[in-house]
Amino acid sequence: MTQIHVTTTVNGDEVEFLADPRETLLDCLRDKLGMTGAKEGCGTGDCGACSVTVDGRLVCSCLVLGVEAEGKKIETVEGMAEGEKLHPLQRKFIEHAALQCGICTPGILVAAKALLAQNPDPTEEEARYWLAGNLCRCTGYDKIIRAVLDAAAEMREGV
Amino acid sequence: MSVAKSLPHDSGPLHVSGVARYIDDIPTPANTLHLAFGLSTVARGRITAMDLSAVRSAAGVVMVMTAEDMPFANDASPAAHDEPILSDGTVHHVGQQIFLVAATSHHAARRAARKAKITYAEEAPILTIEQALAGNSRFEEGPRVWTKGDVDAALKAAPHRLQGRLEMGGQEHFYLESQAALVFPQDNGDVIVHSSTQHPTEIQHKVAEAIGKPMNAVRVETRRMGGGFGGKESQGNALACACAVVASLTGRPAKMRYDRDDDMTITGKRHDFRIDYDVAYDDRGRVLGVDFTQYTRGGWALDLTIPVADRAMLHADNAYLLPAARITSHRLKTNTQSATAYRGFGGPQGIFGIERVMDHVAHALGLDPIEVRKVNYYQPMAKVRAGGAGDNSTPYGMEVRDFLLHEMTEKLLGTSDYARRKAEIAAWNAKSPILKRGIGFSPVKFGISFTLTHLNQAGALVHVYQDGSIHLNHGGTEMGQGLFLKVAQVAAARFGVDVSRIKITATDTAKVPNTSATAASSGSDLNGMATQAACDTIRERMAECLATLHQTTPDKVIFADDRVTVGATEMDFSQAAMTCYQNRISLSATGFYKTPDLSWDRIAGKGRPFFYFGHGAAITEVVIDTLTGENRILRADILHDVGASLNPAIDKGQVEGAYVQGAGWLTTEELVWDDKGRLRTHAPSTYKIPACSDRPEIFNVDLWDGENPEATIYRSKAVGEPPFNLGISALLALSDAVASCGAGYPDLHGPATAERVLAAVKRVRG
Numbered sequence: 001m002t003q004i005h006v007t008t009t010v011n012g013d014e015v016e017f018l019a020d021p022r023e024t025l026l027d028c029l030r031d032k033l034g035m036t037g038a039k040e041g042c043g044t045g046d047c048g049a050c051s052v053t054v055d056g057r058l059v060c061s062c063l064v065l066g067v068e069a070e071g072k073k074i075e076t077v078e079g080m081a082e083g084e085k086l087h088p089l090q091r092k093f094i095e096h097a098a099l100q101c102g103i104c105t106p107g108i109l110v111a112a113k114a115l116l117a118q119n120p121d122p123t124e125e126e127a128r129y130w131l132a133g134n135l136c137r138c139t140g141y142d143k144i145i146r147a148v149l150d151a152a153a154e155m156r157e158g159v
Numbered sequence: 160m161s162v163a164k165s166l167p168h169d170s171g172p173l174h175v176s177g178v179a180r181y182i183d184d185i186p187t188p189a190n191t192l193h194l195a196f197g198l199s200t201v202a203r204g205r206i207t208a209m210d211l212s213a214v215r216s217a218a219g220v221v222m223v224m225t226a227e228d229m230p231f232a233n234d235a236s237p238a239a240h241d242e243p244i245l246s247d248g249t250v251h252h253v254g255q256q257i258f259l260v261a262a263t264s265h266h267a268a269r270r271a272a273r274k275a276k277i278t279y280a281e282e283a284p285i286l287t288i289e290q291a292l293a294g295n296s297r298f299e300e301g302p303r304v305w306t307k308g309d310v311d312a313a314l315k316a317a318p319h320r321l322q323g324r325l326e327m328g329g330q331e332h333f334y335l336e337s338q339a340a341l342v343f344p345q346d347n348g349d350v351i352v353h354s355s356t357q358h359p360t361e362i363q364h365k366v367a368e369a370i371g372k373p374m375n376a377v378r379v380e381t382r383r384m385g386g387g388f389g390g391k392e393s394q395g396n397a398l399a400c401a402c403a404v405v406a407s408l409t410g411r412p413a414k415m416r417y418d419r420d421d422d423m424t425i426t427g428k429r430h431d432f433r434i435d436y437d438v439a440y441d442d443r444g445r446v447l448g449v450d451f452t453q454y455t456r457g458g459w460a461l462d463l464t465i466p467v468a469d470r471a472m473l474h475a476d477n478a479y480l481l482p483a484a485r486i487t488s489h490r491l492k493t494n495t496q497s498a499t500a501y502r503g504f505g506g507p508q509g510i511f512g513i514e515r516v517m518d519h520v521a522h523a524l525g526l527d528p529i530e531v532r533k534v535n536y537y538q539p540m541a542k543v544r545a546g547g548a549g550d551n552s553t554p555y556g557m558e559v560r561d562f563l564l565h566e567m568t569e570k571l572l573g574t575s576d577y578a579r580r581k582a583e584i585a586a587w588n589a590k591s592p593i594l595k596r597g598i599g600f601s602p603v604k605f606g607i608s609f610t611l612t613h614l615n616q617a618g619a620l621v622h623v624y625q626d627g628s629i630h631l632n633h634g635g636t637e638m639g640q641g642l643f644l645k646v647a648q649v650a651a652a653r654f655g656v657d658v659s660r661i662k663i664t665a666t667d668t669a670k671v672p673n674t675s676a677t678a679a680s681s682g683s684d685l686n687g688m689a690t691q692a693a694c695d696t697i698r699e700r701m702a703e704c705l706a707t708l709h710q711t712t713p714d715k716v717i718f719a720d721d722r723v724t725v726g727a728t729e730m731d732f733s734q735a736a737m738t739c740y741q742n743r744i745s746l747s748a749t750g751f752y753k754t755p756d757l758s759w760d761r762i763a764g765k766g767r768p769f770f771y772f773g774h775g776a777a778i779t780e781v782v783i784d785t786l787t788g789e790n791r792i793l794r795a796d797i798l799h800d801v802g803a804s805l806n807p808a809i810d811k812g813q814v815e816g817a818y819v820q821g822a823g824w825l826t827t828e829e830l831v832w833d834d835k836g837r838l839r840t841h842a843p844s845t846y847k848i849p850a851c852s853d854r855p856e857i858f859n860v861d862l863w864d865g866e867n868p869e870a871t872i873y874r875s876k877a878v879g880e881p882p883f884n885l886g887i888s889a890l891l892a893l894s895d896a897v898a899s900c901g902a903g904y905p906d907l908h909g910p911a912t913a914e915r916v917l918a919a920v921k922r923v924r925g
């Protein structure tokens with residue numbers, strides 16, 4: 001299959017890669033760009049482990065084609081921290097023990113960040129339903145919700 | 160001291176940054192081969208023709224193998240040699256591996272695998288318990304039967320007696336990281352295997368057989384798994400062996416990961432059970448005798464079905480002193496995935512059986528289910544240890560000497576405000592025609608130790624370097640449960656240093672050999688003790704050296720607060736390490752531990768299979784919609800016993816996750832096979848694990864303040880499996896809500912899906 005040249009921005013850096021038009025954005029990120037933060041949990045848009053944002057919109061990167069990234073701004077978990085300084089969500093996930101095996105964590109962080117970008121003060125219920133597309137088999141979610149709400153509170157104070 | 164502290168998970172900073180590496184994230188050389196299996200599409204039969212030419216000529220394909228091409232052993236089974244990696248010409252379930260494709264990419268291999276043309280002489284599959292019984296299709300020669308007292312006499316003489324049948328489904332592990340392995344070929348045909356496994360030693364053993372080498376030619380490394388839950392105890396064998404064979408034959412690295420659908424189609428799940436019961440009881444609900452018949456589908460190969468079914472029998476009593484009991488267990492062979500280990504390992508199924516009996520008896524007598532449970536509890540620890548408590552033995556003849564549930568139940572009833580809420584729910588239900596609420600209680604007493612006694616051993620390897628940094632390795636694997644950190648806390652405590660001095664390293668069969676699976680909740684019990692032994696050996700050598708240098712005795716050498724005090728002299732731990740090194744002291748040691756006082760005869764069903772018991776109790780409140788069966792968990796209150804916790808934050812996380820997983824098993828997680836034996840729920844789109852939105856709105860989780868009376872590591876208790884059983888309270892709460900709709904017994908089976916709840920509502924309304 002002919003490869004298509006894609007130019008896109010990932011976490012603020014312009015990158016280029018060649019993609020088979022059938023390849024998902026998830027595979028392009030992982031295999032072409034070596035960014036393995038987004039994970040494949042299902043490949044069918046049902047688990048959220050592959051969550052990234054495209055032009056600010058939360059998507060399952062397993063359901064987006066790599067070629068669709070052309071000219072877009074992609075954000076992944078690797079871009080959340082500023083250098084050594086963790087994003088408040090990242091810090092709160094560690095503090096609240098909101099992770100166990102950790103493989104759902106990158107997707108949940110990206111999804112939570114997207115939530116707080118559009119709703120800085122979510123109710124517990126809003127947070128729970130927003131994150132309902134991000135499966136976690138380990139934690140039972142309680143600490144995840146607490147971490148998200150705590151980070152939201154801290155970020156609001158910070159403003 | 161570093162133990163009993165809520166330190167955060169050691170990999171936390173890596174996890175939140177997305178740089179913690181799982182198998183699929185390990186960088187691989189460009190010439191790596193990617194593997195996929197071709198799978199059977201029929202449940203039972205013989206292969207009559209196989210045309211793989213289109214597979215071989217597909218884009219990117221480098222090699223295609225069938226059973227004849229396997230150079231050495233063609234077996235992935237843990238012990239029974241009944242699980243060919245590639246079919247021997249017969250097929251036993253839909254999804255069985257028939258051939259292997261190696262290609263230049265993951266997708267190329269998977270696409271090619273679909274191009275096979277296979278013809279089968281199909282036979283009628285054995286899919287259900289009834290079909291297996293009719294065909295006498297079973298493992299072992301017949302059912303296992305264990306007895307205590309005279310059950311038949313008790314049933315005959317009973318003031319009250321009832322019978323029932325309970326069915327419960329299996330459960331998909333749904334570890335978010337599917338099975339994966341990566342093998343790098345080495346000199347002399349040796350291999351290094353990276354495997355997402357709970358059992359590196361078994362991977363090593365099976366890979367060695369598959370490449371025709373001794374175990375010393377195979378090194379298995381496991382840094383972390385993206386979830387395990389028992390599903391990575393034996394189910395990774397086939398992938399690791401396939402990769403090793405391809406790597407050996409081609410000299411190229413080989414990697415395989417199952418796509419989610421393949422993972423769910425190929426790998427084993429929790430055993431589903433049917434339990435028939437016949438129970439004799441008195442006016443207060445005290446059980447006088449109970450006769451359980453447990454039936455389980457083990458799938459096509461033996462795998463771990465025997466110990467799983469044994470553990471279901473071993474937990475048929477749960478928390479209750481049964482004066483007379485007979486437990487009969489049928490281990491049935493069916494043309495389905497080979498059912499395997501899953502958190503609780505048969506225990507939850509056995510426990511659900513007796514919890515159902517308690518619930519049914521309470522309903523029949525019109526008593527509060529908690530009162531019925533309390534009159535049946537084992538005698539409390541204090542009374543037994545004081546002597547004179549009378550019979551307090553399990554159906555398998557082990558005296559229960561550490562029972563905590565009387566105290567724990569009282570406390571939980573108080574903190575959860577049970578009595579008031581129960582009354583309030585009844586009043587609310589009386590006024591609510593469509594929505595009905597319910598409340599359910601379930602306790603757990605869970606036996607800790609592998610029932611195969613020789614597995615209760617562990618090793619550790621510890622080095623102190625001359626700069627005072629410490630390297631820790633042991634046989635346990637990390638699947639998110641925080642084992643590595645808990646054991647590191649033990650090591651830090653032994654040396655009196657900060658945990659940051661301890662380098663946690665990947666499980667590695669070249670460092671610690673002959674390990675048991677990280678299973679049976681035994682991880683920190685076994686590896687913590689082995690690590691303690693290794694650290695103490697080094698510490699004693701250091702103390703002796705420093706004592707001699709400072710003309711004192713080793714008992715005057717104190718390791719605390721990251722420093723070492725020798726009589727009047729005090730030094731940094733690093734300085735102490737350097738001094739010992741310069742004085743030619745060995746600063747490396749192994750440690751070994753085996754659990755004491757175990758004895759078990761599984762045929763007779765008698766002995767002391769467990770070192771101790773872990774306890775817990777939960778109260779769950781739900782609401783159901785009687786028009787649709789839709790339901791929600793409104794509140795859960797849990798009190799759980801982990802002895803003196805090594806890390807309360809991590810242990811609480813285990814309790815929460817286990818409860819939600821247990822509730823998922825009995826509410827939304829439904830596995831459906833069609834009459835051709837095809838699993839129709841092989842992706843998260845059709846198989847529903849709890850999501851964030853299903854989390855109880857109020858979720859109060861507390862740890863019981865106590866310590867293990869047995870000499871475990873810092874008097875802690877195992878935590879992985881016991882709290883899983885607390886999810887049973889969710890089903891009992893649904894049953895309670897249904898019961899408020901009419902006079903009949905709800906007779907809810909697991910999972911109590913919305914459909915089943917709706918049907919039960921109709922049933923009780925008559």
Ligand code: FES
Pocket residue numbers: 039040041042043044045046047048049050051060061062063
């Ligand atoms: S991998 Fe994309 S949603 Fe599961």
Ligand code: FES
Pocket residue numbers: 099100101102103104105135136137138139335385386639
């Ligand atoms: S922490 Fe393991 S899946 Fe979420």
